[in-house]
Amino acid sequence: MFSMTKLDLLTSDSPGSLLLLGNEAVARGALEAGVKFASTYPGTPSSEVGETIARFSQNSGMYFEYSINEKLALEIAYGASISGLRSLVFMKHVGLNVASDVLNSISHTGVNAGLVIMTADDPSMYSSQNEQDNRRYSDLAHVPMIEPSSPQEAKDFLLEAFEISERYKVPVLFRTTTRVSHLRGIVNLGPIKRLEEKGKFVSDHSRFIALPSNSFRLKDELILKELSLEKESNSSVLNRVEGNGKGRIGIITSGAAYNVTADTVSQFDVDADILKIGFTNPLPTEIIEEFISSHKEVAISEELDPYLETKIRAIAQLKKLGSRIAGKLDGFFPKSHEYSVDIVVSSLAKAFDIKDPTTHEQIDSELPPRPPVLCPGCPHRATYYAVRRAVKMSGKKNVVFSSDIGCYSLGYYEPFEEADIMLEMGSSIGVGQGVSLATGQTVISFIGDSTFFHSGIPSLINAVRNNSRLILVVLDNRTTAMTGQEPNPGVPVNAQGNPTKEISIEAIIRSIGISSVNVVDPYDLKSMIHEISSSLREEGISVIIARRECAILRDREMRKSGVAKTYEVDLEKCGLCYNCVENFACPAISIDNGKVSINPILCDGCGVCSESYVCPFNAIKEVK
Amino acid sequence: MQHNIKIVGVGGQGVVTAGIVISEAYRIEGTNVVMSEIHGLSQRGGSVSVDIRTGNVKSPLARYSDIDLLIGFEPLETARYFPVLHDGATVLMSNEKLPPVWLGIRNKEYPDLADLVKSTSSRLNVIEIDAVAMAYKAGNYKSVNSVLLGAAFGLGLLNIQKANFITALKNILGDRGLEINLKAFESGINYANSTENPANQGRGEVNKFAPNPS
Numbered sequence A: 001m002f003s004m005t006k007l008d009l010l011t012s013d014s015p016g017s018l019l020l021l022g023n024e025a026v027a028r029g030a031l032e033a034g035v036k037f038a039s040t041y042p043g044t045p046s047s048e049v050g051e052t053i054a055r056f057s058q059n060s061g062m063y064f065e066y067s068i069n070e071k072l073a074l075e076i077a078y079g080a081s082i083s084g085l086r087s088l089v090f091m092k093h094v095g096l097n098v099a100s101d102v103l104n105s106i107s108h109t110g111v112n113a114g115l116v117i118m119t120a121d122d123p124s125m126y127s128s129q130n131e132q133d134n135r136r137y138s139d140l141a142h143v144p145m146i147e148p149s150s151p152q153e154a155k156d157f158l159l160e161a162f163e164i165s166e167r168y169k170v171p172v173l174f175r176t177t178t179r180v181s182h183l184r185g186i187v188n189l190g191p192i193k194r195l196e197e198k199g200k201f202v203s204d205h206s207r208f209i210a211l212p213s214n215s216f217r218l219k220d221e222l223i224l225k226e227l228s229l230e231k232e233s234n235s236s237v238l239n240r241v242e243g244n245g246k247g248r249i250g251i252i253t254s255g256a257a258y259n260v261t262a263d264t265v266s267q268f269d270v271d272a273d274i275l276k277i278g279f280t281n282p283l284p285t286e287i288i289e290e291f292i293s294s295h296k297e298v299a300i301s302e303e304l305d306p307y308l309e310t311k312i313r314a315i316a317q318l319k320k321l322g323s324r325i326a327g328k329l330d331g332f333f334p335k336s337h338e339y340s341v342d343i344v345v346s347s348l349a350k351a352f353d354i355k356d357p358t359t360h361e362q363i364d365s366e367l368p369p370r371p372p373v374l375c376p377g378c379p380h381r382a383t384y385y386a387v388r389r390a391v392k393m394s395g396k397k398n399v400v401f402s403s404d405i406g407c408y409s410l411g412y413y414e415p416f417e418e419a420d421i422m423l424e425m426g427s428s429i430g431v432g433q434g435v436s437l438a439t440g441q442t443v444i445s446f447i448g449d450s451t452f453f454h455s456g457i458p459s460l461i462n463a464v465r466n467n468s469r470l471i472l473v474v475l476d477n478r479t480t481a482m483t484g485q486e487p488n489p490g491v492p493v494n495a496q497g498n499p500t501k502e503i504s505i506e507a508i509i510r511s512i513g514i515s516s517v518n519v520v521d522p523y524d525l526k527s528m529i530h531e532i533s534s535s536l537r538e539e540g541i542s543v544i545i546a547r548r549e550c551a552i553l554r555d556r557e558m559r560k561s562g563v564a565k566t567y568e569v570d571l572e573k574c575g576l577c578y579n580c581v582e583n584f585a586c587p588a589i590s591i592d593n594g595k596v597s598i599n600p601i602l603c604d605g606c607g608v609c610s611e612s613y614v615c616p617f618n619a620i621k622e623v624k
Numbered sequence B: 001m002q003h004n005i006k007i008v009g010v011g012g013q014g015v016v017t018a019g020i021v022i023s024e025a026y027r028i029e030g031t032n033v034v035m036s037e038i039h040g041l042s043q044r045g046g047s048v049s050v051d052i053r054t055g056n057v058k059s060p061l062a063r064y065s066d067i068d069l070l071i072g073f074e075p076l077e078t079a080r081y082f083p084v085l086h087d088g089a090t091v092l093m094s095n096e097k098l099p100p101v102w103l104g105i106r107n108k109e110y111p112d113l114a115d116l117v118k119s120t121s122s123r124l125n126v127i128e129i130d131a132v133a134m135a136y137k138a139g140n141y142k143s144v145n146s147v148l149l150g151a152a153f154g155l156g157l158l159n160i161q162k163a164n165f166i167t168a169l170k171n172i173l174g175d176r177g178l179e180i181n182l183k184a185f186e187s188g189i190n191y192a193n194s195t196e197n198p199a200n201q202g203r204g205e206v207n208k209f210a211p212n213p214s
């Protein structure tokens, strides 16, 4: 969301240092690695990589696209890699679930030019539906994995990842977490690499045809590659020991956990050496063996799963090392959520009988909270308001709201509470269908425009084929809003802002045999309520496309054109019913000394609150 | 030297930009700096907090109760974080109230924070500032973050040379609106040195770079 570094500096070939976000550093790394091809489906915490590359790709001779989904993004990049172009794909952790089908096959076929797959995991789930440790994918697919800890490493390690990918002809997993991707720090730049721009595909059936006969052999080759990669890991500069080697404790760590672990050691003067692993699959077994042998007591400090720990315990067992190892499996370190200095120091204290200096206080909860909200002027607010009104008017009980992933997930919160189920990208239609078939209850599914293209289309076809009863509201705000307003197939521009074909959501829906499809402007509450009310009376599948541009995009336009509207409350007319604050809940409207007021800075000028469906007293007017 | 800073406010107020300017200024100073920005699910209107640390550190997250300086763009958001500051630390707080919709939905009003601020003042140096009025005076609302940065600098709360701070403002904000932002920055400095500032009224010495008690 916040790519701030100026483009000319970011793409400059002169040495120096810049303050970069981890994700911006990855984008810069792509330039330094000579990446010619990049693709993604936007997802926090990886989005700024795409946002940054989108700004310079055109002038840097790099192809870049926002693909429909992560599976596509990886397939496209793989195609470019086997045609000889260095390719970078990036996604959030759950994106790799979608792309894992591809990953687990291309690990066998291997690649030609370097192919690096960045997965940005989200420990503590700052912006995700689940917590998952994608390091597991490197084992599942038998591909090497690199883990940076800082923006500097995010850039430098990426270059190394490409070298490894190319040397071993294998895709490389590049794993960050929120605290690395969204860490801003000083990055020393390196030279920009300029490689051949056009690829050439040379057919090689023995590799690129994944038929059982080939894959049988390729699997063995992959296992052999793993053995050579282990040697590579043992001599890799990405793994290093910090300290004089004589510390009482030896701590093995990687990624963001390294940062808090190193800070713990220095802040509390812990008598410890640190083995920081950057090449986390295959592990540098010899380095680990030596490190464990030279420390009687070893701790493993890693976030989420005991990934390093299980392997390190296996190494200790195989090599018959007698040191004591403390980690998650013996209950000293937590198995979920991100680590902090407080967590690491108290885990070490527990494990090694040191006095725990932490107090574990919580911040004050007496004060009113500020849960996430839809922006002032957000078209989704109007949609949710209208749906709530229409459902209430219909008198229908037991209506089930099946929501999906995007800004509109916030419809779950008060006062709308229009989400009973919310799972993963595209699930609103599929899960809603299951509930509808199982219960006969009325189901209203919500899906965003970008999510509809990502994975909603097959679900809707499935619903048609199986005669489901479903009301689908497509919240079409003409962008992928939550991750930073990236264009999607429903708009006539591409990542670089150049014109391209716009794909009509309504045409797709009609083409699969759904006849009840209505496009409505959500700002027009009367029509919205009317359309939803009639859908509630219909059988079969009915679709309402609530189409209105995201308020943030519209703001950008308005700022350019210089017109900015605001609304105000006429206190003479206001009947103090408080409907606007209690049920519409625009952040610009609040109660001040019993009176309703609109903050002119926050007001986006959408005017929806002035409609009689929100203000029955017609007390809200445009400021002239 | 190690310095732990937290900047908090509401999405859309320019909290992250303020953090980037401070971090960029430290980079120009030649001081190691790390910053973390977490903005949750909302684009605008949710709580935003930025953590910055300088010196020999790797993680941008200080320990609980280890923050030296809190810059708050909104009183409620600022008050929420009082407990994360150590004794004697400083809070610079803009008085622009943005009531969360959570209150409106319950037909409640913005809480009176005066007592909380008063009781906290025995432990922390809380400096309130009408940053929005000063931003308007400088040219527009958007420069409110430059006012706060100017005030923080003027109060001696940041170990940055003025010239480097100004270069950072230029590097990050670009040419658009720079003049207004520089004016806003200066007005923040003037406020810090004026008698309006409670710190200059003997209500308590502002603890510059309040050293960490631990």
Ligand code: SF4
Residues within 6 Å of the ligand: A569, A573, A574, A575, A576, A577, A578, A579, A580, A581, A596, A614, A615, A616, A617, A618, A619, A620
């Ligand atoms: S909806 Fe209209 S009448 Fe009711 S409180 Fe709001 S402004 Fe006043």
Ligand code: SF4
Residues within 6 Å of the ligand: A376, A377, A566, A567, A586, A587, A588, A589, A598, A602, A603, A604, A605, A606, A607, A608, A609, A610
């Ligand atoms: S016009 Fe009304 S609903 Fe729209 S942003 Fe302004 S206050 Fe909010």
